[in-house]
Amino acid sequence: MAVNVGITFLALAVPTALPVFLVKILGLPTWSPGATLALNAILVAVSAPIVMSAISGRRRRNVLMASQACVIVTLAVLMLVHLLPAGAAVALVLIAVLPLAACEVMQGAVVPAVVTESATPLTLGRYTSAYQVTFSIADIICPAVS
Numbered sequence: 001m002a003v004n005v006g007i008t009f010l011a012l013a014v015p016t017a018l019p020v021f022l023v024k025i026l027g028l029p030t031w032s033p034g035a036t037l038a039l040n041a042i043l044v045a046v047s048a049p050i051v052m053s054a055i056s057g058r059r060r061r062n063v064l065m066a067s068q069a070c071v072i073v074t075l076a077v078l079m080l081v082h083l084l085p086a087g088a089a090v091a092l093v094l095i096a097v098l099p100l101a102a103c104e105v106m107q108g109a110v111v112p113a114v115v116t117e118s119a120t121p122l123t124l125g126r127y128t129s130a131y132q133v134t135f136s137i138a139d140i141i142c143p144a145v146s
Contacts, residue, residue, distance in 0.1 A: 004115075004131060007107060008138035010071055014040060014100065016143050022093060026082055032090050039094055043101035051105040063110045070103035 019033030055063045077096040081089045112131070119127035 004111065004134040005138055007111065008135050009142055011104065011107070012138050012142040021078070026089060028086060028090055028093070032093060035090075036093055036097055040097045040101055040104075043097060044104050047101055048105050051102050052109060055106055055109065060110045060114055063106050064114075067103040067106035067110070070099035070106070074100040074103070 015037060018036065022028045022032050022036065023030055055066075074096045077092060081092050081096075084092060115127050115131045116124065
């Protein structure tokens, strides 16, 4: 559950912390978070078949590590944004969404499968409930800390 809370915080950082980071910290235009979040949603939808095909047959542990590598790439790119003028910074932010979308697709496919396969028939309800509780915990805490 603790690992999933961390994964959930990362997923919630995009809609909660990224807009604050882009506008308040970097001083980018107020439309940049909306464009970034819209592009991310489109990329998740469009890339899902491609990413799912790429991870098919792979070990779930490796897929989860790859998804976290995508997060690291995204965060590394975002750390460089402050070095650029506003126009280039917005372009780089939009590029940084690419690995983030891949991460979302990978995690969305693998994490629920890991949860359900880890449970026995008698504990499946508890496992899936605990998995869902982690989202609720992150939903409550993440906006408060961003």
